[in-house]
Amino acid sequence: MTLTTRTLLLGITALTPGFAWGQALPTGGTYVAGSGSISTTGGTTTIDQSSARGVINWQGFSIGPGASVRFNNGSGATLNRVTGAQSSSLQGHIGATGTVFLINPNGVVIGPGGTVVTGGSFVASTRDTPSSAFMKGGNIILSGGSDGTVTNAGKITSTSGNVVLVGASVSNKGTVSAAGGTANLMAGNQVVLSEVDGPSGVYIVADSKAKGNVTNTGRIKAAAATLASAGGNVYALAGNREGLVQATGTTRVNGQVWLSAPHGTVTVESTTLKATSADGSGGIIRANGRNVDFSGKAVLNASASKAGRKGGRILVGTDSMGGTNLARSTTVASGVTLKATGKGTGAGGTIETSAHTLVVGSATISAGPGGSWLLDPDDLTIDSNAASTINSALNSGTNVTEQTSAATNNIAGTGTSVAGNGDILLNAALSWNSTAHLILSSYHSITLNADITVGGTGKLTLTTNNNIGGTGTGDGTLNFGTSSVRFTSSSLTAASTTSSSPLTIDGHSYTLITSPDDLQNAVGVSGYYALARPLDMSSISNFTPLTSSGFTGTFNGLGNTISNLVINSGAESVGLFGQVSRGGTVRNIGLLQANVTGTSTGIFTAAGGLVGTNNYGTISDVYATGNVTSASNGTGGLVGRNFGTISEAYTTGNVTGTSEATGGLVGMSAGSIRDVYATGNVTGNSDTGGLVGLNGGTISEAYATGNVTGNNNTGGLAGRSDDTISGAYATGRVTGSDYNTGGLVGNNFGTISEAYATGNVTGNNNT
Numbered sequence: 227m228t229l230t231t232r233t234l235l236l237g238i239t240a241l242t243p244g245f246a247w248g249q250a251l252p253t254g255g256t257y258v259a260g261s262g263s264i265s266t267t268g269g270t271t272t273i274d275q276s277s278a279r280g281v282i283n284w285q286g287f288s289i290g291p292g293a294s295v296r297f298n299n300g301s302g303a304t305l306n307r308v309t310g311a312q313s314s315s316l317q318g319h320i321g322a323t324g325t326v327f328l329i330n331p332n333g334v335v336i337g338p339g340g341t342v343v344t345g346g347s348f349v350a351s352t353r354d355t356p357s358s359a360f361m362k363g364g365n366i367i368l369s370g371g372s373d374g375t376v377t378n379a380g381k382i383t384s385t386s387g388n389v390v391l392v393g394a395s396v397s398n399k400g401t402v403s404a405a406g407g408t409a410n411l412m413a414g415n416q417v418v419l420s421e422v423d424g425p426s427g428v429y430i431v432a433d434s435k436a437k438g439n440v441t442n443t444g445r446i447k448a449a450a451a452t453l454a455s456a457g458g459n460v461y462a463l464a465g466n467r468e469g470l471v472q473a474t475g476t477t478r479v480n481g482q483v484w485l486s487a488p489h490g491t492v493t494v495e496s497t498t499l500k501a502t503s504a505d506g507s508g509g510i511i512r513a514n515g516r517n518v519d520f521s522g523k524a525v526l527n528a529s530a531s532k533a534g535r536k537g538g539r540i541l542v543g544t545d546s547m548g549g550t551n552l553a554r555s556t557t558v559a560s561g562v563t564l565k566a567t568g569k570g571t572g573a574g575g576t577i578e579t580s581a582h583t584l585v586v587g588s589a590t591i592s593a594g595p596g597g598s599w600l601l602d603p604d605d606l607t608i609d610s611n612a613a614s615t616i617n618s619a620l621n622s623g624t625n626v627t628e629q630t631s632a633a634t635n636n637i638a639g640t641g642t643s644v645a646g647n648g649d650i651l652l653n654a655a656l657s658w659n660s661t662a663h664l665i666l667s668s669y670h671s672i673t674l675n676a677d678i679t680v681g682g683t684g685k686l687t688l689t690t691n692n693n694i695g696g697t698g699t700g701d702g703t704l705n706f707g708t709s710s711v712r713f714t715s716s717s718l719t720a721a722s723t724t725s726s727s728p729l730t731i732d733g734h735s736y737t738l739i740t741s742p743d744d745l746q747n748a749v750g751v752s753g754y755y756a757l758a759r760p761l762d763m764s765s766i767s768n769f770t771p772l773t774s775s776g777f778t779g780t781f782n783g784l785g786n787t788i789s790n791l792v793i794n795s796g797a798e799s800v801g802l803f804g805q806v807s808r809g810g811t812v813r814n815i816g817l818l819q820a821n822v823t824g825t826s827t828g829i830f831t832a833a834g835g836l837v838g839t840n841n842y843g844t845i846s847d848v849y850a851t852g853n854v855t856s857a858s859n860g861t862g863g864l865v866g867r868n869f870g871t872i873s874e875a876y877t878t879g880n881v882t883g884t885s886e887a888t889g890g891l892v893g894m895s896a897g898s899i900r901d902v903y904a905t906g907n908v909t910g911n912s913d914t915g916g917l918v919g920l921n922g923g924t925i926s927e928a929y930a931t932g933n934v935t936g937n938n939n940t941g942g943l944a945g946r947s948d949d950t951i952s953g954a955y956a957t958g959r960v961t962g963s964d965y966n967t968g969g970l971v972g973n974n975f976g977t978i979s980e981a982y983a984t985g986n987v988t989g990n991n992n993t
Contacts, residue, residue: 250293250318254285254310259357262299269318275299281357285310287328289318291339297322303346305329305360313374314350316340322348325387329354333374333393336400340380347387347407350376352394353417366419368392375438378402389448390428392417395438395458399465404448406476411446413438414456424479425452432488433457439490442497446471450482459490460515464497464522473501473509481509481538488551491515496522501538502531508538508566508575514553518543518581520589521559529594530569537566537575537594544580544602552602556581560588560611567594567622574624578602586612595623595661602629606650606668613654613676620658620684627665632696648698652676652709658684659714667692670702674709674785681714685728704731706814706847710785713738713758720748729756731782742766745788752779757786757815764790771838774799776807783815783848791820791852798831799838800824800856801866808870810843812836820852820879824861827885831858832866832893835877839867841897846873853879853906859886860893862919863904868895875902880932883910887919889944890930896922907932907958913945915972916958921947928954933985938964941972942983949976955983962989 251271255264260280265272269292273282279302287308289295295318297304303325308314313333317340320326325346328334334350342348352374355366376393379400388407391398396411403409408425416431436457443465450473453460462471462485475481481501485492492515501509508528513520520526520542528538541547542564543556558564558579566575574597579586584603588611593599599619606628608616619626630648648669656664659681666672667689680686690702713728723729723738730736731754738758739745742765749755751773763769769791781803791802799805801822806812817835824833832839833856836848850864860866861883864875877891887894888910891902895918904917913920914937916930921944928951930943939945942956946966956970960983966973967989970981 250290252284252287252289252295255282257281258283259361269293270296272296273298273304275302275304278302279361279363281305281307281360283307283309286312287330288312288315289320289340291317294319294321297324297326299324301346303327305357307354308332316342316380320344322346327351327360331370331372331374334376336378336380336382338379338400342380342382344384345386346384347390348382348384349390349392349419351390351392352376353392353415364421367416368419369416371415378444388428390419393438394436395440397441398446399444401444402446402448405474406449408450408452408479409446409448410451411440411442411453413440413454413458416456425450425482425484428452430454430456430486434489442471448473449476449479452484452486454484454486455490457489458487460485460487460492462494462497462499464495470497471499475503475509477504483509483511485513487515489516491517491519493519494524494526496524498525498527500527502529503538505535506530506532506569507535507572508568510539512541512545514541514543514545514551516554518553518556520557520562523561525563526565527563528566528575530567530572533570534572535569536573537568537597539575540564540566540577542579543584544578547576547578547600553581555583555585557585558587558589558591562587562589564589564591566597567592568597573597576600586615588614591615591619591624592622593619593624596625597623598625598627600627600629602631604630604648606630608650608652608654608656610654613656616656617658620656620662620664621660623660623662625663625665627667629665629667629692629694630669631694632669632698647671649673649702652678655679657681660684663687665689668702669694669696669698671705673705673707674711675707677709678711679714680712680728683715683728686711687730689732706785708785712784712786713740718758720744734780736782746770749773749781750779751775751777754780756782756784757788760787760789762789763792767792769793771795771797771800771804772802774804776805776840777803777810777843778807780811781815782813785814787816787818789818791817791822793821794823794825796825798826798828799840799866800826800833800858801836801838803837805839806837806841806843806845806870808842812843813846813848815848817850817852820850822852822854824856824858827857829859832860833858834862834866834893835864835879837865841865841868841872842870844871845875847875849876851878853881855882857884858893860919861885861888861910862893863890863906865892866894868892868897868899868923871898872902873900877904878906880906881908883914883919885911887913887945888936889915889919890917890932892918894918894920894922898924899928900924900926902928904930905932908934910936910945912937913939915941915944916956918944920945921951921976922949924950925954926952930956931958933959933961935961936972937962939966939972940989941968942970942985943981944971946973947971947976947978951976951981952979954981956985957983958985960985960987960989965990
């Protein structure tokens with residue numbers, strides 16, 4: 227080296243004390259374990275190692291532009307430890323037949339012109355390991371707490387081993403290649419290198435005190451790849467060269483990309499993560515942290531690359547399928563793409579997006595035909611952006627599971643700020659026409675504030691109180707509001723769905739009622755039935771009431787309606803259902819413009835729009851808008867006689883009874899009625915009320931607004947009451963031609979609280 231050159235290099239070193247830019251080759255190298263020789267000729271330092279493993283302590287280890295270091299270590303390993311105070315700057319070339327470790331607590335920088343090519347693994351670390359442990363072989367623990375970082379802006383290639391970069395922080399804006407192994411970028415104070423193949427073979431020990439980040443804006447291509455930060459964040463960002471992390475797999479290792487920040491945020495923004503296996507099937511992509519954020523044009527692609535191969539697996543916000551170590555929050559923003567599709571005839575893969583708080587925008591998410599997408603937060607609110615993404619997935623043939631589990635944080639679903647109860651709220655319509663299966667499975671309730679439309683051979687499963695992740699109360703419900711579920715396929719009939727239904731609710735398969743004839747002929751005294759779509763009953767001139775002996779099954783209208791129902795019958799029990807027995811349930815149905823007439827005058831007869839006599843079951847979320855006329859001893863706009871429970875119900879039609887017990891909602895009740903109202907006019911004989919003619923049970927949170935005309939015992943809400951009325955009012959005009967006429971109750975023998983009436987009252991013996 228000339229004096230001029232030496233002076234120039236010393237000058238550069240003095241100006242940049244943190245980096246050994248002026249040091250052309252490593253200095254002060256001595257074997258402290260194992261054996262070998264070190265020689266320098268011109269701009270090349272050569273290490274010829276005679277032992278399988280060796281440790282060299284260096285005063286400094288940097289390589290200037292045009293210089294190179296060559297390790298002839300066979301298939302063995304050489305650990306190079308820097309004992310001086312300067313970081314390592316690699317602007318030249320490192321080559322090795324085997325494995326090379328470069329340990330420098332001050333930091334390691336591979337510059338834009340720097341290259342590393344090893345036959346075995348390459349490890350650059352600011353965390354150290356004892357020489358004795360390294361020489362022994364087996365698992366190696368790299369540990370330390372220096373502020374030294376590792377940065378690669380050049381090219382690192384391992385032809386048959388791993389590339390491992392470990393520091394307080396780690397960044398790659400160059401190229402990392404490990405075709406036969408795993409590329410690992412690790413920020414933390416303790417990293418374990420085991421002899422296990424794949425991402426699980428190199429792992430970081432979580433440490434909330436560690437704050438360093440892992441950032442990739444360059445290219446990574448390996449059999450598998452891991453970016454992990456013990457206490458900081460992981461960033462996969464698009465750099466100047468369109469950052470790409472690609473895992474291609476080997477015969478021993480599936481193509482896998484893992485991003486992990488257990489105490490920080492995993493951010494993927496406008497870059498691509500791609501994983502395939504060596505046989506052409508889809509690989510595995512896993513991204514999890516305290517928070518997970520996908521935005522911009524981020525692409526996660528675990529799709530198959532060869533025809534006939536199946537799609538892979540994408541896990542976001544969880545460590546394994548079904549929700550392990552859920553992220554606090556996961557955001558899949560509009561413009562993001564998640565794909566795990568098969569190719570050609572290959573089956574679709576699986577995608578799971580999970581978190582205690584999950585936000586899904588208008589993204590592209592597809593697991594392909596036969597594949598599945600699982601959403602697994604505490605609370606899940608599906609807005610228009612999320613619905614668009616779900617619809618696209620379903621229409622592509624991807625099965626979608628939206629599942630909530632026990633809430634463990636005071637965090638709620640998308641767009642809310644209340645504690646999570648494990649509910650699912652659908653606020654935007656879902657619609658698809660494919661073979662795909664949608665599953666809504668909630669820890670608590672499901673509330674449908676928008677429609678679900680199922681076309682083709684699609685399937686729908688609705689489950690409340692799934693009890694996943696805790697001990698639930700079991701009081702969750704399926705709520706329809708003003709929405710509905712519809713099945714549009716013309717090939718569906720009650721006969722075709724009796725044994726194999728596309729609809730399952732809380733574990734029960736439902737026979738779908740698709741036509742007026744199905745309704746008239748397919749409903750038995752027991753079983754599970756649902757309206758597949760709205761029905762117009764005009765084709766049946768006189769409908770025969772169902773199950774006159776008593777219905778013990780479940781009939782769910784799914785928010786649909788039955789219109790233009792006409793019944794004119796002399797039967798004992800007249801209504802859509804003649805009777806509903808104990809255990810029977812009718813819910814979520816509307817009767818539009820029904821015209822029901824009962825002509826029987828027997829003492830046990832009754833007529834109602836929905837149920838005639840002896841409702842001992844449960845009726846909820848129902849309504850009727852037509853008129854009911856009857857000569858029976860129990861005439862109601864909805865139910866003739868009630869001994870069970872009626873809730874969330876209303877009627878708007880006129881009711882006329884010529885015998886006893888006539889009411890706008892129920893003729894006679896000895897059961898429970900709550901959260902109901904009636905607005906039609908009521909005309910009767912004895913015991914006539916705007917809501918209930920004769921009350922022998924409880925009425926709460928109820929009102930009536932129609933005009934009431936009767937003989938004796940005539941009231942705006944109830945003609946006669948022998949039990950309890952609370953939280954009720956009546957506003958209609960009341961006219962009684964005989965005795966006991968009242969604005970609220972004509973004749974009361976029970977208890978009334980928090981109730982009032984405002985209508986005009988005309989009659990004798992007013993009460």
